[in-house]
Each structure stands twice: as structure tokens, then as C-alpha cells.
Amino acid sequence: QVQLVESGGGLVQPGGSLRLSCAASGRIFSINSMGWYRQAPGKERELVAVSPNGGNTNYADSVKGRFTISRDNAKNTVYLQMNSLKPEDTAVYYCNAEVLSTHFKAMTYWGKGTLVTVSS
Numbered sequence: 001q002v003q004l005v006e007s008g009g010g011l012v013q014p015g016g017s018l019r020l021s022c023a024a025s026g027r028i029f030s031i032n033s034m035g036w037y038r039q040a041p042g043k044e045r046e047l048v049a050v051s052p053n054g055g056n057t058n059y060a061d062s063v064k065g066r067f068t069i070s071r072d073n074a075k076n077t078v079y080l081q082m083n084s085l086k087p088e089d090t091a092v093y094y095c096n097a098e099v100l101s102t103h104f105k106a107m108t109y110w111g112k113g114t115l116v117t118v119s120s
Contacts, residue, residue: 002026002109004095009114016118017083022095022111024076032098032106034071034078038091038116048093049080062088085118092116 008020024031035050049059049069057069068081078095095111 002028002097002099002101002107004097004109004111006093006095006111006114009093009116011117011119012085013120014085014087014118016085017081018085018116020080020082020093020095020114020116022078022097024097024099024109027102028076029100029102029104031073031076032100034095034097036069036078036080037094037096038089039094039113040088040091043091045094050096051078082116085116087118090116090118 003026004022004024006022008018012018033052036048037045038048039045047060048063049067051057051069051071066084070079092113092115094113097109098106099109100106
């Protein structure tokens with residue numbers, strides 16, 4: 001099976017920075033896309049950033065210019081560099097990946113989430 005494990009969340013002051021990481025492991029043949037979503041209390045889960053293979057990265061308007069998504073394909077890892085953090089960025093951040101398994105079936109997977117709290 002495939003697992004996604006996030007790390008890097010925590011408490012940070014407004015204006016600060018955090019770097020999230022997500023590593024995929026398991027029966028992976030290839031990864032088509034990796035991205036980040038977030039969900040704040042009382043709100044729907046929303047796309048933060050996505051990095052598809054061979055395509056352009058996409059960002060939510062609310063994070064453009066502040067967040068940067070990147071990937072290390074050799075390590076099956078995606079990162080989210082978050083700068084100039086605002087209180088409204090507070091949420092549980094979830095890693096997402098579309099994976100082609102060793103059984104050659106494309107599936108979407110989710111990490112368990114990592115909490116980011118932006119507060120003074």
C-alpha cells in the first residue's frame with residue numbers, strides 16, 4: 001500500500017515561516033501529482049498548491065507570492081515553503097498525491113495532516 005506522511009507543522013508568529021514536507025512510500029510505480037490542501041475549523045478543505053508532473057504549479061489566490069511548492073522526485077517528496085504567514089493560514093494541512101501503484105492503478109492518497117497555527 002501507499003502512505004503519505006507529513007511533517008513540519010507547528011506554532012509560528014504572524015510574519016514567520018514554516019516548511020512542510022510530505023514523503024510518499026509503499027508500492028509506488030510513479031507519482032503523477034502531489035499537492036497540499038488545508039482545512040480550517042468550520043470550513044471546507046481547500047486546495048493550497050499542486051504540482052502535477054509536466055504541468056504548471058497552481059496556487060490558491062490567498063497564498064500566491066507567499067507559498068512555494070516543490071518536489072524531490074527521487075525521494076517521492078513534496079515540500080511547501082510558507083512565508084509571511086498570517087493568522088488566516090491556520091489550518092490542518094494535508095498532503096495529497098495521485099499515485100500509480102505497482103498494480104498499475106491510479107489512486108489518490110491523503111496524509112493524516114499536520115497542524116499549522118499562526119498566532120502571536
